[in-house]
Amino acid sequence: MDSKPIINRIASQMKKHLSSESIAIMAKQTRVHLINSLGGFKSVALVGTSDKQGNTNLAIFSSIFHIGANPPLMGLIFRPTPPERNTFNNIIETGYYTLNHINEGIYRQAHQTSARYDKEVSEFEMTGLVPKYKDSFFAPYVAQSNIQLGLAFREKIDIAINNTTLLIGEIIQLYIPEDCLYEDSFIDLEKANTITCSGLDSYHKTVQLDRLSYAKPDKEVTSLIF
Amino acid sequence: MDSKPIINRIASQMKKHLSSESIAIMAKQTRVHLINSLGGFKSVALVGTSDKQGNTNLAIFSSIFHIGANPPLMGLIFRPTPPERNTFNNIIETGYYTLNHINEGIYRQAHQTSARYDKEVSEFEMTGLVPKYKDSFFAPYVAQSNIQLGLAFREKIDIAINNTTLLIGEIIQLYIPEDCLYEDSFIDLEKANTITCSGLDSYHKTVQLDRLSYAKPDKEVTSLIF
Numbered sequence: 001m002d003s004k005p006i007i008n009r010i011a012s013q014m015k016k017h018l019s020s021e022s023i024a025i026m027a028k029q030t031r032v033h034l035i036n037s038l039g040g041f042k043s044v045a046l047v048g049t050s051d052k053q054g055n056t057n058l059a060i061f062s063s064i065f066h067i068g069a070n071p072p073l074m075g076l077i078f079r080p081t082p083p084e085r086n087t088f089n090n091i092i093e094t095g096y097y098t099l100n101h102i103n104e105g106i107y108r109q110a111h112q113t114s115a116r117y118d119k120e121v122s123e124f125e126m127t128g129l130v131p132k133y134k135d136s137f138f139a140p141y142v143a144q145s146n147i148q149l150g151l152a153f154r155e156k157i158d159i160a161i162n163n164t165t166l167l168i169g170e171i172i173q174l175y176i177p178e179d180c181l182y183e184d185s186f187i188d189l190e191k192a193n194t195i196t197c198s199g200l201d202s203y204h205k206t207v208q209l210d211r212l213s214y215a216k217p218d219k220e221v222t223s224l225i226f
Numbered sequence: 227m228d229s230k231p232i233i234n235r236i237a238s239q240m241k242k243h244l245s246s247e248s249i250a251i252m253a254k255q256t257r258v259h260l261i262n263s264l265g266g267f268k269s270v271a272l273v274g275t276s277d278k279q280g281n282t283n284l285a286i287f288s289s290i291f292h293i294g295a296n297p298p299l300m301g302l303i304f305r306p307t308p309p310e311r312n313t314f315n316n317i318i319e320t321g322y323y324t325l326n327h328i329n330e331g332i333y334r335q336a337h338q339t340s341a342r343y344d345k346e347v348s349e350f351e352m353t354g355l356v357p358k359y360k361d362s363f364f365a366p367y368v369a370q371s372n373i374q375l376g377l378a379f380r381e382k383i384d385i386a387i388n389n390t391t392l393l394i395g396e397i398i399q400l401y402i403p404e405d406c407l408y409e410d411s412f413i414d415l416e417k418a419n420t421i422t423c424s425g426l427d428s429y430h431k432t433v434q435l436d437r438l439s440y441a442k443p444d445k446e447v448t449s450l451i452f
Contacts, residue, residue, distance in 0.1 A: 015404065016402050016403075018402075019361075019400075020396075023397070024297075031296060031411070032296075033410050034411035035298040036292055037413035038300070038373070039271075040269035040327055043269075063292055064291075065268070065301075066262055066265050066268070066289055067385065068388040068390055071387075073387065074264070074265055077293055077301075108436075111438045116443060117443050121443075126443070135243070135245075155387050157392075159293065162294040162296075164293055171246075171261070172246040174264065176241060185257070186259045186260075186426075186428065187264065189267060189424045195435065196432060199413065202434060202436070203435045204432035204433060205435055206422060210428070211427050211428045212427045213427070215338050216341050217341045217343050220338070
């Protein structure tokens with residue numbers, strides 16, 4: 001099936017228009033669904049931590065983003081209220097955490113980690129996701145995850161406008177299935193079975209459309225694949 | 227084809243292990259490919275702006291993320307060096323910008339906007355993407371985009387550790403195809419043909435695996451779809 005007609009149908013069809021005023025009067029949960037959907041498909045991963053006593057914690061995050069490659073930095077947004085407090089406190093207290101990609105085999109368990117378990121309960125134990133310690137890194141990885149990153153906490157930035165917090169970490173360890181790492185260091189996330197999410201609760205696998213050449217003003221981009 | 231055996235094969239297979247030292251000595255472009263791939267699939271959209279004289283600019287960004295739902299805030303990371311300077315300056319100067327989802331019909335043109343055109347050249351004109359002004363909003367939307375957001379600049383945060391900048395904007399206008407907006411305000415991005423990206427140059431459409439129920443400690447999550 002050619003996708004063009006579908007795209008044009010949508011682009012030309014009736015759109016719902018909402019503005020600040022109509023967003024402001026929405027019921028809280030409705031607004032949360034809407035706004036969380038608006039940015040597009042998101043990076044989603046499991047953040048693994050431990051307190052100094054070795055009590056592990058695991059939490060799903062979809063507010064993960066690239067900040068820079070040299071040094072290799074990732075950002076994570078924390079809400080002002082309790083849900084991910086254990087993760088936050090463990091990172092600040094110990095300085096280390098892991099980011100573990102989610103695949104088709106574990107996304108239900110990953111979603112389950114968002115339940116509000118008591119502090120002394122480990123989400124690893126409750127979901128069947130297995131903590132794995134490697135190369136003397138302080139925080140636990142998720143054994144079932146195909147791409148695993150070990151990060152060191154570097155900077156905390158308070159976002160005054162809505163009392164959220166941005167934590168920045170440096171990637172100091174990483175594990176990738178050998179056949180997913182290309183010669184130019186592009187990682188084939190699809191081959192690694194990494195999934196993406198949208199909104200608060202929707203999970204998606206992907207189908208690659210193309211890899212495109214570096215764009216130049218005087219040249220049309222070409223496919224790096226076909 | 228059952229996906230389970232594939233997942234297990236990958237999880238148990240040989241992994242490449244890299245640490246800080248080996249990342250630090252990589253060639254710049256190799257490191258950029260690697261680190262940009264590590265966070266997982268990313269939100270990707272076209273940022274539309276105009277200067278006070280009405281000269282339009284359009285740039286692709288994959289460092290877009292949700293900061294909060296009330297008020298509805300999105301973040302955008304800018305690198306320290308020139309590539310997206312026009313976008314940055316226009317946002318600071320005029321206070322407004324648009325975020326336009328990318329679909330299968332326009333991802334090549336979207337990628338082409340990353341070419342380093344001179345300041346006086348509009349990426350709209352060079353790529354065939356059409357600027358569209360709506361409801362007296364200052365910045366131009368992309369006509370071919372199915373989901374369009376209009377944002378007002380709210381906060382600029384300098385990230386000292388690598389000289390990047392976080393710009394925070396509030397969503398004050400939004401346009402969504404009517405049949406993609408569900409009753410609970412979840413947006414069906416797949417139906418809207420929104421795509422995702424990985425690394426610097428790979429584009430992907432998605433296939434929904436499931437929507438899952440709100441997770442509770444004493445209950446297994448269930449599907450909201452089937």
